[in-house]
Amino acid sequence: MAKFSPLMALPIVVFASFVGLAVTGMYRDDPEALPSAREGQPAPAVVLTEFVGKELFDDxxxxxxxxxxxxYWASWCAPCRVEHPSLEALAQEGIKxxxxxxxxxxxxxxxxxxxxxxxxxxIGRDEKGRMALDWGVYGVPETYVVDGSGKIVLRFAGPITERVIETTLRPALDKARGN
Structure with missing residues (x-):
């Protein structure tokens, strides 16, 4: 009869751990969402350089x-080009x-x-990406809903589309307004 060794149980423990992680991941609210430590916190200071010919965005x-x-956007960013008509529509609605x-x-x-x-x-320029680091930006485009006191209500990573506006941004805007 073979003697039991704790090493014999290792494959079972590793397999059970992977199964546990997979099951946990399946029940997350939005598997595409990137978490933000800034939501519910005051937004970091705005430190930007001038965008020539435009009013400067400041604190x-x-x-x-x-x-x-x-x-957050850039001309070299293809998804920024995709989201731009949606931003134009929001601005025409009067959303700053x-x-x-x-x-x-x-x-x-x-x-x-x-x-x-x-x-x-x-608008302002974050030439070196330092402000983006303070805000926790992963990449462009990224959009934040900010309430009147400067608190971040929502961070959305990726292009803003009509679907995102209706399912994500409008509820966050309502929350920021206190509705």
Whole structure:
């Protein structure tokens, strides 16, 4: 008769661990969502350089008493091009959108806005990506819903589409307004 060794149980324990992780992952609310440590927290300070020819987005805009979106974008970002018509539509509805041009060339970014339109109430450049790091940005595009006191209500990673507007942004905007 073979003597039992604790090493014989190792494959069973490893397999059971993988099964447990898989089951846990299946019951998450949104498997595509990236968590944000900033939700429910005051937004970090706005530290941007001027976007020539545009009103500068600054910290006062963030805490002006109005609900707004903060959108990180770049001209080299294909999903940013995809989401742009949705941002234009939101701006036409009267939703203030503040733009953060992320690690981009000024001329390329200006051409992007000239071609597609400018939905931003004000804009600034995050040339080195330092502000993005403070905000917890994974990549562009990323959009934040910010309440009037400057608290982050929602972080959405990826392009804003009509579906995202209806299922994610509008409820967060209502929450930010206190509705």
């Amino acid at each position: 006062a805009n963030l805490r002006d008493g109005e609900v707004k979106l903060v959108n 959108i503040y733009g953060v041009n992320y690690k981009d060339q000024q001329g390329n970014a200006a051409s992007f806005l000239q071609e597609l339109g400018d939905p931003y109430a004000a």
